[in-house]
Amino acid sequence: MTSNSQVAAQFSLRAVLALGAACVVVGFSLFPLYIMITTALKSESDIFSWPPTWTFEPTLQAFKNAFLLFGGQNVLVFLFNSVLITAASTVLAVGLGSMAAYALARFPFRGSKHLAFFILSTRFAPPVAFIVPIYLMFRSVGLIDTHLALILFYTSMNLSFVIWVLRGFFADIPIELEEAALVDGYTRWQVFLRIALPLVRPGLAATAILSAVFAWNEFLLANIITQRDAATIPVYLSGFSASMGIAWGEYMAVGFFAVAPIMIFTLFLQRHLVRGLTFGAVR
Amino acid sequence: MSEVRFSEVSKRFGGASVFERIDLTCPEHKYLCLLGPSGCGKTTLMRLAAGLESPDEGDVMIGGRRVNDLPPADRNIGMAFQNYALYPMLSVRENLTFPLRAPVRRRAWPESKINSRVDDIAQLLRIDWLLDRPIATLSGGQQQRVALGRALIRNPPVLLLDEPITHLDARLRYEMRAELKTLHAKLHTTTIHVTHDQQEALAVADLIAVMNAGRIEQVGPPVEVYRNPNTAFVAGFVGDPPMSVVRMPLRATEGCLQIDFGGRLLDLPEKFSQAFVNTVPPALLIGIRPSSVNLVPSGSPAPIPARVYSHEMVGRELQLMLSVGDSLLRYRSPDIRHFAVGDEVACDVNLDNARLFDAETGVAIII
Numbered sequence: 001m002t003s004n005s006q007v008a009a010q011f012s013l014r015a016v017l018a019l020g021a022a023c024v025v026v027g028f029s030l031f032p033l034y035i036m037i038t039t040a041l042k043s044e045s046d047i048f049s050w051p052p053t054w055t056f057e058p059t060l061q062a063f064k065n066a067f068l069l070f071g072g073q074n075v076l077v078f079l080f081n082s083v084l085i086t087a088a089s090t091v092l093a094v095g096l097g098s099m100a101a102y103a104l105a106r107f108p109f110r111g112s113k114h115l116a117f118f119i120l121s122t123r124f125a126p127p128v129a130f131i132v133p134i135y136l137m138f139r140s141v142g143l144i145d146t147h148l149a150l151i152l153f154y155t156s157m158n159l160s161f162v163i164w165v166l167r168g169f170f171a172d173i174p175i176e177l178e179e180a181a182l183v184d185g186y187t188r189w190q191v192f193l194r195i196a197l198p199l200v201r202p203g204l205a206a207t208a209i210l211s212a213v214f215a216w217n218e219f220l221l222a223n224i225i226t227q228r229d230a231a232t233i234p235v236y237l238s239g240f241s242a243s244m245g246i247a248w249g250e251y252m253a254v255g256f257f258a259v260a261p262i263m264i265f266t267l268f269l270q271r272h273l274v275r276g277l278t279f280g281a282v283r
Numbered sequence: 284m285s286e287v288r289f290s291e292v293s294k295r296f297g298g299a300s301v302f303e304r305i306d307l308t309c310p311e312h313k314y315l316c317l318l319g320p321s322g323c324g325k326t327t328l329m330r331l332a333a334g335l336e337s338p339d340e341g342d343v344m345i346g347g348r349r350v351n352d353l354p355p356a357d358r359n360i361g362m363a364f365q366n367y368a369l370y371p372m373l374s375v376r377e378n379l380t381f382p383l384r385a386p387v388r389r390r391a392w393p394e395s396k397i398n399s400r401v402d403d404i405a406q407l408l409r410i411d412w413l414l415d416r417p418i419a420t421l422s423g424g425q426q427q428r429v430a431l432g433r434a435l436i437r438n439p440p441v442l443l444l445d446e447p448i449t450h451l452d453a454r455l456r457y458e459m460r461a462e463l464k465t466l467h468a469k470l471h472t473t474t475i476h477v478t479h480d481q482q483e484a485l486a487v488a489d490l491i492a493v494m495n496a497g498r499i500e501q502v503g504p505p506v507e508v509y510r511n512p513n514t515a516f517v518a519g520f521v522g523d524p525p526m527s528v529v530r531m532p533l534r535a536t537e538g539c540l541q542i543d544f545g546g547r548l549l550d551l552p553e554k555f556s557q558a559f560v561n562t563v564p565p566a567l568l569i570g571i572r573p574s575s576v577n578l579v580p581s582g583s584p585a586p587i588p589a590r591v592y593s594h595e596m597v598g599r600e601l602q603l604m605l606s607v608g609d610s611l612l613r614y615r616s617p618d619i620r621h622f623a624v625g626d627e628v629a630c631d632v633n634l635d636n637a638r639l640f641d642a643e644t645g646v647a648i649i650i
Contacts, residue, residue, distance in 0.1 A: 183358075
């Protein structure tokens, strides 16, 4: 026989174990972030002290250096480039991709399945395999070291993935919802905007996050086709290991700005990632 | 002018034909039920009227106007879907106003008019207390009312209902049947209602079109379809329980026509004989009402031997399926007795009210 108190004890033991496990995972995940931020706030002597100091007097010197002095160029320029290129390519990829995905999901035609697979197959080759032809193409049209070059490249890289994922989301919408709207007096385009898009919100959020993360973190092509004007944060960060060793404090300060925006963006969109939005629509 | 007419319409999906050259008219202000088993093409036919499908041949006319090439939005119809198809991200009120807020109607429906119209329709359907609820919190019956409200809100001259009450539980279905009828009596909207439930069709329709395998078997008022089925299919489909349609050999002996009923010869009533003056077919399909079958004591003269195939007590009466030879006969009686599957019984069949059908074509032999 199990008494109530035993049940309660079992339950609370479970809760404690679950909580403990959660703490371990969260600690493991956040520790690098902690090191990054504290290192950015330490003075140079604190950074290199051994054993590492847990308590120290925080200083904003590294941030100041990163913003005003370091490398002779303001980190804000690179931050701006990254934000602009990421935002533009994400909006384009998700915007164009959702239209293409809707068309593929709703208007089947001869070979539409093959077309969908062809679109996916554009991601099969590793980027490094076509980096040289891409460089030559961008050079011949004068796009080297421009924002547009990276926006175009990231959009095209993300597009196939966005289309493939959203096609499934659109296909899952009960067709009657759209038919009802058509009968109610809406055009196909209005149905897409008013009915279909709101219903695939989790898909839009997921593909936007992944597209943005890809564009934000991409280094290979950005490093090759940008030098100054359109260089992004990853390109800037790679410059730190140059001439006189690594300035760890400044490196971590810039690293903080490389991580924070995309984290905030992801956290903001995460609440849209709930499934089951169409629950209750049809029986 | 809101008559809906299908003129020689054909529809194929891929290579498979759903129906060929169908003619059907729903007169203005009438309530037409498209009745048939699933897969008979009734929903597809209605979708042609909605503009959600287009005919491969023939014309769809609404109010005398050919609408084949009009998109659904321009046909001025209201439609309620089988699974309600309410917009899950919107509230009840937003679902109801959705058709009024379509950009094409911006001029016809200013904001002030919209609100009073929503109140009217919500009151009519008794959902006024639900207006601000999200769709997911409604019960099936409530969702059904909202779907109906959304279809009716712009007062369309034509209303299309695709199995509107199929998913409701039995009691609610019964209630909604009455309400659909009351609503139609109030609004006189030309209505096409698709259903596979013959009781529902008999209850609500002014006209029933019975469909089977892409053909229209019979069109007529409920009483007519029930009493005088035109084909063996209609006879076996309409009625609760419907007629038993059995195939029996026909014998001409000494100028008298007899039916070989599980080994026993039954005289065909005199009134039928004139149909067979010229030729006597080898067999007939005979539609027998359950009430024309009687159980008799086993000792009575020349009974038909039968076996209980299944038994059902439906509250007001007992319903049996009797196997006679290779055929099944339905039997009903208010006298509730206990039977077991396989019981040997004796029955008698009264052919006075039987309906005869050609054994090849299934078409009724009219006398």
